[in-house]
Amino acid sequence: MKTSGRALPSILAACVAASCQGAAGGGRLPAGGGRLVDRTPPAGYPAAPLEAIAPLDSPLTEARAQLGKRLFYEPRLSATGTVACGSCHQQAHAFADPAAVSTGVADRRGTRNAPALVNLAWGATFFWDGRAPSLEDQVGLPIENPVEMDLSLPDAVARLAADAGYAQAFRDAFEGAPPSEVALRQSLASFVRTLVSGDSPYDRHLRGDDAGFSEAARRGEALFLNEKAGCFHCHPAGPLTNEGFFNNGTYESGGDGGRAALTGRPGDTGKFKVPGLRNVAASAPYMHDGSVATLDDVIDQYARGGRGDPTTDPQIAPLPLSAAESVDLVAFLNALTDASFISDPGTVP
Amino acid sequence: MMQWSPALIFLVLCGGCSAPPPAAAVSSDGGASDRGSGDVGDGDGDDGVGSEPSDGPDGAATGSDAAAATGPGCPESPAPRRSGGTVVEIAVQPILQGRLMTFGAAHPLDGGGTLTLLNLRFYVSGVSLLATTGQQVDVDLVTAAGQPEPYGVHLVNAEDAASTTMRVLAPPGDYTALTFNFGLGDTCNLFDASQQHAPLSAASQMTWPHTGYLFLRYEGRFGGSASADGGTSELPPSIHMGGFPGLVMAPVMHVNTQLAVPAQGLLSRHLRLVMDEIFRGAQAAADLSRYIGPPGPEAIAGEHLRQTAPTLPIFVVAP
Numbered sequence: 001m002k003t004s005g006r007a008l009p010s011i012l013a014a015c016v017a018a019s020c021q022g023a024a025g026g027g028r029l030p031a032g033g034g035r036l037v038d039r040t041p042p043a044g045y046p047a048a049p050l051e052a053i054a055p056l057d058s059p060l061t062e063a064r065a066q067l068g069k070r071l072f073y074e075p076r077l078s079a080t081g082t083v084a085c086g087s088c089h090q091q092a093h094a095f096a097d098p099a100a101v102s103t104g105v106a107d108r109r110g111t112r113n114a115p116a117l118v119n120l121a122w123g124a125t126f127f128w129d130g131r132a133p134s135l136e137d138q139v140g141l142p143i144e145n146p147v148e149m150d151l152s153l154p155d156a157v158a159r160l161a162a163d164a165g166y167a168q169a170f171r172d173a174f175e176g177a178p179p180s181e182v183a184l185r186q187s188l189a190s191f192v193r194t195l196v197s198g199d200s201p202y203d204r205h206l207r208g209d210d211a212g213f214s215e216a217a218r219r220g221e222a223l224f225l226n227e228k229a230g231c232f233h234c235h236p237a238g239p240l241t242n243e244g245f246f247n248n249g250t251y252e253s254g255g256d257g258g259r260a261a262l263t264g265r266p267g268d269t270g271k272f273k274v275p276g277l278r279n280v281a282a283s284a285p286y287m288h289d290g291s292v293a294t295l296d297d298v299i300d301q302y303a304r305g306g307r308g309d310p311t312t313d314p315q316i317a318p319l320p321l322s323a324a325e326s327v328d329l330v331a332f333l334n335a336l337t338d339a340s341f342i343s344d345p346g347t348v349p
Numbered sequence: 350m351m352q353w354s355p356a357l358i359f360l361v362l363c364g365g366c367s368a369p370p371p372a373a374a375v376s377s378d379g380g381a382s383d384r385g386s387g388d389v390g391d392g393d394g395d396d397g398v399g400s401e402p403s404d405g406p407d408g409a410a411t412g413s414d415a416a417a418a419t420g421p422g423c424p425e426s427p428a429p430r431r432s433g434g435t436v437v438e439i440a441v442q443p444i445l446q447g448r449l450m451t452f453g454a455a456h457p458l459d460g461g462g463t464l465t466l467l468n469l470r471f472y473v474s475g476v477s478l479l480a481t482t483g484q485q486v487d488v489d490l491v492t493a494a495g496q497p498e499p500y501g502v503h504l505v506n507a508e509d510a511a512s513t514t515m516r517v518l519a520p521p522g523d524y525t526a527l528t529f530n531f532g533l534g535d536t537c538n539l540f541d542a543s544q545q546h547a548p549l550s551a552a553s554q555m556t557w558p559h560t561g562y563l564f565l566r567y568e569g570r571f572g573g574s575a576s577a578d579g580g581t582s583e584l585p586p587s588i589h590m591g592g593f594p595g596l597v598m599a600p601v602m603h604v605n606t607q608l609a610v611p612a613q614g615l616l617s618r619h620l621r622l623v624m625d626e627i628f629r630g631a632q633a634a635a636d637l638s639r640y641i642g643p644p645g646p647e648a649i650a651g652e653h654l655r656q657t658a659p660t661l662p663i664f665v666v667a668p
């Protein structure tokens with residue numbers, strides 16, 4: 001989390017968050033409220049409102065988030081006018097792509113799986129290789145990527161400026177300023193920041209409500225958090241990601257080198273960002289290349305100790321899991337699904 | 350495996366005796382709480398390392414020092430313990446077999462093979478300097494901007510070059526030793542990471558589900574023929590050294606050195622992290638009869654290291 005982005009003194013933010021969390025479960029809107037910015041932090045995350053953790057130079061407002069939502073679903077941000085962010089990042093799939101890799105303009109295919117957009121307000125870096133240090137940096141790159149939306153940001157801005165409705169929306173959100181690359185990025189980032197999930201059975205379990213947390217999920221959680229499965233080394237309780245980069249055994253020689261392409265460090269070969277796992281059951285397929293189809297297959301891969309490449313992290317080793325334990329782990333992963341998040345009418349057009 | 354709460358740990362160790370013992374009585378050898386006032390309720394910058402806040406050689410301590418040293422908890426924005434001083438920059442350099450290691454690069458080993466650092470990070474807290482007068486001088490870890498580090502803690506992360514330099518604000522004078530917690534003092538180690546910011550958030554990669562934090566996290570990869578690497582592939586590929594609040598403390602490291610801190614300007618030193626000694630400690634004999642931590646090999650290696658670290662030349666100050 002960017003420490004420079006805390007706009008409120010921490011004690012004030014905590015007081016505000018406490019009152020917000022008292023009104024609704026994590027991630028949900030207060031009763032009677034429909035504002036995107038009113039999402040409450042889930043359990044396991046710092047109890048400060050979203051506005052308090054937005055960057056100081058990209059303050060989060062409802063107007064910016066709503067504009068960002070329009071832009072997220074706007075196909076005119078692609079060269080052909082046919083592909084929007086939401087074309088690949090689909091709400092029902094936790095804003096991931098159900099295809100292994102995404103198809104952009106002119107049927108061009110990418111090389112990496114479009115990740116779920118869940119709780120990124122608390123993210124440290126973005127993309128599978130962490131090349132974007134902020135959401136504002138991240139959101140512009142798919143627009144410009146030739147195999148995704150293939151439209152330069154200046155051209156994107158020109159299209160928006162030519163639309164009277166967008167021109168007014170930008171003026172309303174940015175103190176009278178017209179559309180610009182910065183405002184485009186900040187709007188999209190603001191919307192993504194409001195994609196908060198915090199009402200899964202696991203989240204309710206963290207808040208002390210185990211009504212929907214099955215015994216199988218409980219057993220699976222215990223395995224997840226102890227050395228038998230050892231998932232916590234990368235997926236700690238709470239955020240379920242330590243925001244780090246690890247080679248989890250998916251990389252195979254000659255494949256996508258991951259973070260090494262960015263850093264030039266041989267030791268980073270095959271390292272990819274640890275994703276958060278909320279709504280993981282909805283965001284198949286898995287891994288950086290979408291090469292693992294189901295959660296059962298994920299557990300199988302980890303149980304085998306990865307695919308055997310020598311670059312695999314030493315923490316990835318064959319796991320002594322019984323068949324029943326594998327089932328319990330999957331039950332725990334299923335308990336991370338927040339039905340309200342993947343069907344929220346507030347985050348679709 | 351069940352999660353060990355401090356209360357459960359106490360019951361296991363004491364057989365349900367009625368009153369909790371003082372923390373020092375149940376801490377393992379050389380732990381941070383054995384030092385100084387022994388009051389583990391002190392702020393992290395003071396617990397276990399050094400005596401009560403003392404004046405530097407030129408009496409530079411402020412009136413707020415006593416309050417900062419005995420304040421509760423581990424504040425994210427700790428009050429500075431002294432009003433000024435000279436910045437001493439300490440650049441941490443991992444070395445192995447006498448040669449500097451570069452994060453993410455294959456480090457050639459004597460006898461063949463390589464070792465690549467994949468993850469190396471550790472906390473430093475509770476820093477003090479030993480003056481030539483024999484006085485222990487507590488100093489603040491400060492940011493590049495000269496402000497006290499959040500929580501009074503510095504996370505050295507070999508992946509992040511900027512973090513490998515830490516800074517303390519020291520009174521001018523002559524010193525013969527550097528002392529610090531190789532990890533977190535007990536007050537900060539109590540925290541629920543979910544509500545903390547860097548460097549105590551989950552993104553530090555130093556949290557674990559066994560209460561408290563890791564003090565050191567190492568993962569490395571051996572390459573090349575096992576028979577050609579002089580046996581180093583037998584060394585642990587990962588070491589996770591952690592503690593249990595109130596019971597299992599961070600090791601306190603004493604590093605002899607000669608430091609002449611000027612009245613103005615800047616003093617820079619290198620602090621070599623001798624990985625040979627890290628590995629030695631992780632495999633050294635240790636008493637695990639009262640070990641109550643997790644059973645994973647990396648945690649066991651970490652406990653071996655935690656118990657033996659104060660006796661090993663893990664850190665060496667160089668010009």
